[in-house]
Amino acid sequence: MGKKYILFFVLLSFKVAFAQQETIFLGLVIDAKTQNPLENIVVSIQNSAITQLTNKSGKFELHSVIKGEQLLLLHSQGYRDLLLKVQSNFGQQVNLGILQLEDRFSDETPAALISLLxxxxxxxxxxxxxxxxxxxxxxxxxxxxxxxNxxxxxxxxxxxxxxxxxxxxxxxxxxxxxxxxxxxxxxxxxxxxxxxxxxxxxxxxxxxxxxxxxxxxxxxTRASMYRKGTQLTFSGSNTTYNLRAIGTYISGMNGSGWAFAISAGKRWAGEGYFEGTSFDAESFFISVEKKLNKRQSLNFTGFYTPSIRAKNSANTNEVIQLTNEKYNSYWGFQNDEKRNARIKKVEEPLLMLNHYFKLNEKINLNSSVMYQFGKVGNSTIDYQSANSPDPTYYRKLPSYYSSLYAKDKGEFSGEFTPDYQNAEKSKLLFLEKPQIDWDAMYKANQSPILNSNGVITGYEAAQSHYVLYEDRTDDNTLAANSNLNIQLSENSAFDGGITFRNLKSHQFQYLTDLLGGQYFEDIDAFYSGNEAQSDLQNPNRQVKEGDIYGYNYNFLATTIDAFTQFKFSYNKVDFYLGQSYSVSNYQRDGLYQNGIYPITSFGKSQKVTFENFGFKGGFTYKISGKQWLFFNGMHLTRAPSLRNTFSNSRLNNSVVNGIENENISSAEGNYVFHSPKLKMRFTGYYTLIKNTTKTSFFYAEGIFDRGASYNSTDAFVSQTLTNLDKKNIGLELSFEYQISLTLKTTLSAAYGNYTYNSNPNVSITNDANVANGDTQATFDFGESYLKNYKQSGMPQQAYSLGLEYRDPKYWWLASNINYMTESYIDVSPIARTARFYKNSISGLVFPEATEEHALTLLKQEKFDPIVLLNISGGKSWRFSRKYIGLFASINNVLDLTYKTGGFEQARNANFRALNQDVSSGTPSFGPKYFYGYGRTYFVNLTISL
Incomplete structure (x- = not known):
């Protein structure tokens, strides 16, 4: 008995000693509107592994082993995060009293991720x-x-x-x-x-x-972390989809240790904002958690979100002037219904099992296994021995007669003789039939049936000249990871993890519709003999719907990523240091023996291995309770993507010559001020990305000299850029001021300068050379003088001024005026090489290619500034424990037309050809542009039970 008492007092003394080395925070969390206690609210010390959940009564007891001033975070789905400054003094209990969380349902704007998606x-x-x-x-x-915005x-x-x-x-x-x-x-x-x-x-x-x-x-997606209840959502829009419905049920953790989260939805549109862009998507989600004991839980997550989206085309100024900004060349009428030839289908279910293990109050170990499979298909029209079905094909437009017609009279002679008569005829024909002619394609795929008198009595299926196919990617990804978080001491913490991923990606061409025909020949009509064969082991195949043809190969990849991170927190200063290591193995496995590359197309390529390291660090200086300064820096190397590692993966196993790891450096400095009325952040940043690689494909005219084996200056080529550097420098401002209890104003600004910081090397691969007996397929075009050109595809400067009113009776109204500028077109790298200025036949520089003329012709196009006025508002109602929320927004209220991006066409592959085309005033191969939405709306109704 004495030993028992001794053991009891020893354990008690340990408990007392340990209690003196920690602070206990107590509190009660309730809903700000209903005043009901909230269960399963996550209470944590910011930037640490110390967490706790509120119980059924909304109470929590959090034990902290970190001393000094800390940030206490309360987080839960459906509620605004609450961040509190607390003082941790060992041996004390701190009662935080009643903490009220405001729900986020009155802001029924979609999450940032989904909005952009x-x-x-x-x-x-x-x-x-x-x-x-x-x-x-x-x-x-x-x-x-x-x-x-x-x-x-x-x-x-x-x-x-x-x-x-x-x-x-x-x-x-x-x-x-x-x-x-x-x-x-x-x-x-x-x-x-x-x-x-x-x-x-x-x-x-x-x-x-x-x-x-x-x-x-x-x-x-941990099931126990969701807010218990049932929610129904109904939405209407005129952007990607027209209607949306979502139903969600959350069980909460029951007495047997089970929690469920289930959601299903549907989105659809007969036609979106742009012509011919239908949309159809479903979504199914389930998360199930089983609490094994006080320290361990298993959670299964599975979701399936199949979608079918019709695309819209980029168009030249000529096409837009003939039609409008909503014009889409990808569709046409079939049986009085719009049918789009460019459809993107995505079906990639995901299954994930997570193990959450809280070893003790200081250590968390979370591990997971994931399997994702499915397919992504992008459809388009293939054709043989027939004219292009594209209604905007350059020979069908007026510019062909008013500009390029002269080119056919001489090899880039510079002569220009517009044919206005045929140009006008072409214009009338285009306006009469501006869309894809599905009926004509079906007719071309059939042959007439003649009676004994030679009279046509009908049609029967014959060899297809036009078919619809998909560029398919069928991925199988298996991944596993483990993440460890340790609170080492009152001032230090450790994070670490390792992730393994294995990918088998089947890439192939899949015939989906013979368009009334009987079969399609699996050959490349641009070549003859063995070179025309997609697969020498199965020559002259006649493929039908559901067959693979054209190209067929697997990508095999394995990656391992590991990281460690140490964080330190003190009264005035916090800082951290992080390290990473990764290794990536890539390989191509050709399933077809291509006729052009019989030796290098079939079987497995060499394994390409990339090994990489990364380092980062940062520190925060707490000027006062309202002001912080924090700085972050990172330097890492990164493996090029699998996509950019192989130069022409559809045809052979060749790896990009000279490919290297990308080299990335980034630094940022921030000043933050937070008070009850004013929140402000000012940030400056610098980023340098080196050694990137980019591959693209296009048809180029006048790019080669006439060799003995290939008597043409034109070719369909692949272009690979290596050693491309990018530099991004900029400033960010975030300003939010609470003018009164109901009125708030915001100001946001982004000032950036994003440029290319090197002259990358350009390699051009011409498969036709190999097909015609030449031993050389890849040509070094030297440097492309891209340094100091602007990066494309986004505004580099953006400003937003907003005003928001929130009434105590739970309705609100907000408006924002936005100004965006410094957006540039994507330039053609080949047009910035020294070779571009030379006649491909004589090798001499074109006499008209003066420096002054080149600066004008190759000046990067800058898009007009964009001004967008957006208005949004909402109202919420509470009935007992039920909630109804209504949200509505109108974007681009003034219905302004603006370009969101574009690219220069690379078809004119020498100076004279481009100069002649541009000088006509109506270029056939002018830049193509994407346009943004005009006036759009979004309405959302949420019912929570």
Whole structure:
């Protein structure tokens, strides 16, 4: 018995000693409107592993082993985050009293991620969706403006693509290995279950990963973290979709330790904002958590979001002047219904199992396994021995007769003889049939049936000259990771993790519709003999619907990423240091033996391995309780994307010559001021990205000399840029002032200068050379003089002034005026090479290619400034425990027309050809442009039960 008492007193003394080395925070969390207690609210010490959940009574007891001034964060889906400054003194209990959380349902604007997803029209997922929030909790005025006001003009935070940010789901990286970017449509329609988000700013520390220079966006789908209840959402819009309906049920954690979250939705449009752009998408989501014991939980997440979206075309000024800014050349009438030839289909279900393990009050270990599979298809028309079905094909437009017609009379002679008569005829024919002629294609794929008298009695299917096919990507990704968070002492913490990902990506051409024909020949009609064969092991195939043809190969990739991070927190200073290591292995496995490259197309390529390191750090100086200074810096190397590693993956195993790891450096400095009435952030940043690679394909005229084996100066080529550097410098301002209890004003500004910082090397590959017996396929075109040209695709300066009124009776109204400028066209690199100025036959510089003339002809086009007025408002009602919220917005109230981007066509591949085309006044191969939405609306009704 004495031993028991001794043991009891020893344990008691340990408990007392330990209690003296911690601070206990107590509190009660309630709903600000209903005054009801809130369960499962996450209470945590900011930038640490110390967390606790409120119980059924809304109470929490948080034990902190960190001494000094700290930030206490209260977070839950559907509520505004509450961030409190608290003083931690060991051995004390601090009662924080009643803490009221305001719901976010009155702001029924979509989450930033989903907002950009549904308005993003780019096919390469290049827009910058990564938004971040101050102190990893709430989004400041600048980030709100970036997502909701500037996003419609394709504004990118700090001018960076989404490959420079890290997108995470339950701690698992979701950026694709293929191009480094998230597939945004994987999350389409899941708004209600993706609101549990955490953000890091730029290179700031993240608890989950090393991250990228744009920041980290982490979404949690843990079932117990959702707000209990049922929610129905109904929306209407005239942008990508017309109607949307979502239903969500959250069970909360029951007495048996189970929690469920289920959501399903539908979005559709017969026609979106642009002509012929239909949309059809479903979304299904489930999250199930089983609490194993007080320290461990298992959570399963699965979702499936199939979508079908019709695309819209980029158009030249000539086409826009003949039609309008909404014109879309990708569709035509079939049986009195609009049918679009360019359809993007995405079906990529995801399954994930997470294990949450709280070893003790200081250590958390979270691990996950993910499997994602499915397909992405982009359809278009293929044709053989027939004319182009594109209604805007250059030979069908007036400019062909008023400009390029003269070119056919002589090899870039400079002569110019407009044929206005045929130009007018061409204009009338185009206006008569401005869309795809589906009936004509079906007719071309059939042959007439003649009776004994030679009279046509009908038609029967014959060899197809036109078919519809998809460029398909069928991915299978298996990934596993583990993340460890340790509170080392009262002033220090450790984060670390490792992630393994394995990808098998099947890339192929898939025939979907013979368009009334019987079969299609699997050959390349531009070549003859063996060179025309897609697969020498199966020559002269006649393919039908559901067959693979053209190209067929697998990408195989394995990546391992690891990081460690140490964080230190003191009364006046916080700082952190992070490190990362990664290794990437890429390989191509050709499934067809291509006739042009019989040796290098079939079987596995060499394995390409990239090894990379990264370092980052930052510190915060707390001037006072209202003011902070913080600085972050990062330097890392990054493997090129799988997409840019192989120069012509559809035909062979060739790796880009001279490809290297990308080299990235970034630094930022911030001043922050927070008071009850004024919130302000001022940021300056610098980013340098070196050694990037980019591959593109196009048909070029006048690019080669006439060799013995290939008697033409024209060719369909692939262009690879290497050693391309980008420099981004800028300033950000976020200003929010509470004028009165009901009136608030915001001011946001982004001032950037985003340029190319090198003259990249240009390599041109001409497959026709090999097909015609030449041993050389790739040609070095030397440097492209791109240094100091502006990066394209986004406004480099943006300003927003907003005013918001919130009435105590739960209705609100807000307006924003936005000004965006310094947006530039994407220039053609080949037109900035020394070779561009030379006659491809004689090798001599064109006499008209003077320096003065070149500066005028090759000046980068700057788009007109954009002014957008946006208005939004909402009203909410409470009936007992039920809630109804109404939100409505009108964007671009003044219905202004503006360009969001564009690119120079590279078809005119020498100075004389381009000069002649431009000098005509109606160039056939002028730049193509994308246009933004005019006046649009969004209405959302939410019912919470």
């Amino acid at each position: 549904e308005s993003d029209l780019s096919d390469d997922n290049s827009s910058s969706e990564m938004t971040s929030g101050l102190l990893q909790s709430s989004k400041d005025a600048f980030m709100q403006a970036s997502a909701f 500037w996003g419609q003009a394709r504004f990118r935070v700090r001018g960076l693509d989404s490959e420079n940010g890290t997108m995470m789901l339950n701690g698992m990286v979701m950026n694709k290995i293929y191009d480094g970017r998230p597939q945004w449509s994987n999350w389409g329609g899941l708004n209600n279950v993706l609101r549990n988000q955490e953000f890091s700013v730029g290179a700031a520390a993240s608890n989950y990963t090393f991250g990228g220079i744009l920041g980290t966006q982490q979404i949690s």
